[in-house]
Amino acid sequence: MxxxxxxxxxxxxxxxxxxxxxxxxxxxxxxxxxxxxxxxxxxxxxxxxxxxxxxxxxxxxxxxxxxxxxxxxxxxxxxxxxxxxxxxxxxxxxxxxxxxxxxxxxxKIIPLQLLEQTLNPESLAWWYQDDGHLVWENGSPRKIILSTDNFTREENLGLIKILRELLHLEFSLDGQNRLCLYDQPQILYFLFLVQDYIHPSMARKLPPYSQITSPIKLQQKRTTIYLPFQLTKPTKEIREILFKFNPETFITNWYRYLYKSHLTLTAFKYSHQVTLNKMERNKIFKTQSRTGLRMSEIITILFSQRKEACPKDKPLKDRINEEVVELPVAAGSPALT
Missing domain, CATH: 3.10.28.10 (Homing endonucleases)
Known part of the structure; x- marks a missing residue:
């Protein structure tokens, strides 16, 4: 049996x-x-x-x-x-x-097959409350650490595989043989998965959302947005999609299904100088603070959801797919605007 x-x-x-x-x-x-x-x-x-x-x-x-x-x-x-x-x-x-x-x-050893059959968001939250730590610096989440230094490297690599396959989280090992999560959207997705199971006495394990600072200067009207495709009238086209953009709906959809479909990295090779008003910048900031996405990623997703913004000769999703490349996820990689 x-x-x-x-x-x-x-x-x-x-x-x-x-x-x-x-x-x-x-x-x-x-x-x-x-x-x-x-x-x-x-x-x-x-x-x-x-x-x-x-x-x-x-x-x-x-x-x-x-x-x-x-x-x-x-x-x-x-x-x-x-x-x-x-x-x-x-x-x-x-x-x-x-x-x-x-x-x-x-x-103690890790029964990887048993964990693969039983790990879920609730048990992840229990593990995190016992041996997890959130590093929060300068108004942003920097990393999540799971203290696994008492296990072997091979066992920890097995845990990383389980977390990737079951929960779509890409941990890596640090120099102390601990599991670490560095990517900001993934950190916030991790916290989304566990937040309903965090006991009030362990509230320190959740982020101080009220202290999040904007990665863009809200008073800065003109900014650069990088996209995997080129726009002919960037300010006009981007402001059109931001006019109808509802951050709360986007954030809900991000955690329901968009996150899992957004794991393939995209090459943002075309830069666009755009001018945004305060309301538009606030919408972007709210979405950034709740998802960890960069402004360029948010705009790219919005364009991919609006087929009528595509040129008649080729759908936008096809243009995006042409530019998709597999890139390694690395801590400290240069940020996009």
């Missing part, structure tokens, strides 16, 4: 996915001699809300005891001690099955 099928005889798929997320993060299975394994996780006392929430979410499916307070001598902190809450389970058949897939002896 396949491992997943055997596990599902003891526990629902949703609960299994959350336990796997805890094992990716702050959870572990205690293994003492020939005793049956017990599931355990702990959090700082400051994160007690998250600890209690995890217990409440799992205790109906695995025999975990309520959180218990522990004071630890710790000379690294000014107080000389740290405070934690820990949760530990009793034994259970499902934990024995998980031990056989998550551990080689006493060493």
């Amino acid at each position: 396949e491992l997943l099928e055997e596990l599902l005889q003891h526990i629902p798929l949703r609960s299994l996915s959350l336990i796997n997320a805890k094992l990716l993060g702050d959870g572990n299975l205690t293994i003492e001699g020939f005793k049956q394994p017990r599931f355990r996780f702990q959090h700082s006392y400051a994160d007690r809300g998250w600890c209690h929430f995890c217990y409440e979410s799992l205790h109906s499916f695995i025999p975990v005891n309520p959180p218990r307070y522990k004071r630890n001598i710790d000379p690294r902190v000014n107080a000389g001690f740290s405070e934690t809450l820990y949760v530990q389970s009793r034994t259970s058949p499902v934990l024995t099955l998980l031990k056989n897939s998550w551990y080689a002896g006493k060493k």
Whole structure:
């Protein structure tokens, strides 16, 4: 019998996915001699809300005891001690099955096939709340880090493959063997996926949207927009599509379906000097701040959605496809306007 099928005889798929997320993060299975394994996780006392929430979410499916307070001598902190809450389970058949897939002896390993079958936005959010970190600098998200340095490079490459195939997120490994996400639209898409599952006590894991600063100067009326095709009257044509442009509708559609269809990179080879009024610039800024897209990308998508803006001899989508090239995604690549 396949491992997943055997596990599902003891526990629902949703609960299994959350336990796997805890094992990716702050959870572990205690293994003492020939005793049956017990599931355990702990959090700082400051994160007690998250600890209690995890217990409440799992205790109906695995025999975990309520959180218990522990004071630890710790000379690294000014107080000389740290405070934690820990949760530990009793034994259970499902934990024995998980031990056989998550551990080689006493060493934790990653059961990639099992994660491929159970990882979803909710379990990603649990993993992120345990071991994730959002780097936010100068009004913009810079990267998301998932602390996976205790796993092997090969295991982490397997995690990267799963995240790419299941959730359309292109992580890479940094010098500390951690999973990092650098692309701004992907960072915001990641946060969109997890935001409904972030516990209030872990709100620091979400971005301070109110502090986002504009990547363009709102008072700057004249700007350069790069497109994969050439316009004959750029200011007139671009202002026409911006006149009917509804940022909220665009943002909703971006997260529903446009993001997944926008993964192929486009060569923006034609520059256009355009003049935009304040309302038009504000529309673009709002869309940029919520999607991470550059102004040129937003305008390109808007043109691709409006077939009547294409020349009669060749549809715009065909002109765009002619210019599509496969380019590597790299941190620190030069920004487009």
